[in-house]
Amino acid sequence: EAGVAQSPRYKIIEKRQSVAFWCNPISGHATLYWYQQILGQGPKLLIQFQNNGVVDDSQLPKDRFSAERLKGVDSTLKIQPAKLEDSAVYLCASSLGGQTLQETQYFGPGTRLLVL
């Protein structure tokens, strides 16, 4: 079974530029998460989708971050304009979405962003 795919793996941009990250979840997984992991910290949720609807985006800085999952499969996270403090690893995770006790989040390898 293929895991969660993310691209690009690395990105370096100047502040005030825009950047986009792509995530393809495990086939059949209805729930998709974007987490931000700043160096030395644990991952922090940015946004959660159930199919193509947003479940939780309370911690997404909406003035500069946006995300979509138009067809309920893959997802794109965008930052515009980027700030220095956005330097982090952006992790995508997916789960079946059935809210059963077996529900487990599977993580992709992440995209490492450096803003100069």
Place this chain on the structure above:
Amino acid sequence: AQSVTQPDIHITVSEGASLELRCNYSYGATPYLFWYVQSPGQGLQLLLKYFSGDTLVQGIKGFEAEFKRSQSSFNLRKPSVHWSDAAEYFCAVGARAGTALIFGKGTTLSVSS
């Protein structure tokens, strides 16, 4: 509000020695608890999880964890550490199945020969 504390930022263990990584959580009800491991440049891999039932849970790679409600703890253990276990370990809590996880800051494990 939910929170997770991992008191140890960095731990060094000799190869073959036992390991215990500490995790304390704050949550009103019985939480869903997880341990993940992250190797350099990799995503997070699930080691084990606890939802209910037996408080001692077994995971992959020889790891186990014990849920202690009275101490609000979910410590990770391994009887004999291998050099390949060197990585960063994260404890996480979820309100229920299907919700986002709240992670601790992680513990970096180094293994000495």
